[in-house]
Amino acid sequence: MEEFQGKIGKDWRTSVPWWPPQPKPKVGTPNVVLIVLDDVGFAQLGCYGSNIATPRIDALADKGVRLANFHTTSLCSPTRACLLTGRNHHRSGMGRVADLAIGFPG
Structure with a gap:
């Protein structure tokens, strides 16, 4: 990871x-x-046995990899950081929602 090259002053x-x-x-x-898929669980996906019709997702799951033992966080961006890095979201420097990125560390 590169060292922060901006400037942190007394205020913004x-x-x-x-x-x-x-x-x-x-x-x-x-x-x-x-x-x-945000805000869904196994109960909402046909490929995991739900009675809810999800044919497009089921078709993708039939030809791909399905993960069933994954720890999520309470926010979407940190969960994605965990999935993409294989690490705890805080270890990846992602403790909040990414659309709040402001160009400063942490």
């Missing part, structure tokens, strides 16, 4: 946000599609 007027450059995949890296 004297602070300068910074975001690290976007990573670029290596040539030949395979494309992977990861689908995360």
Whole structure:
């Protein structure tokens, strides 16, 4: 992880946000599609035995990988950080909702 290159002043007027450059995949890296459904549980998905019709999700699940032993957090962004990194969301630096990103650490 790169070191923060912005400036943290006494308040927002004297602070300068910074975001690290976007990573670029290596040539030949395979494309992977990861689908995360927020605010649903196993009871809402036909592929896990629900009586609710979810044919598109079921079709995707039939040809993909289904995870059934995954710890979620109380917020969507930290849960996604756990899934993508395989680590606790705080260890990944994601303790809040990502749409609040302001260019400062933490």
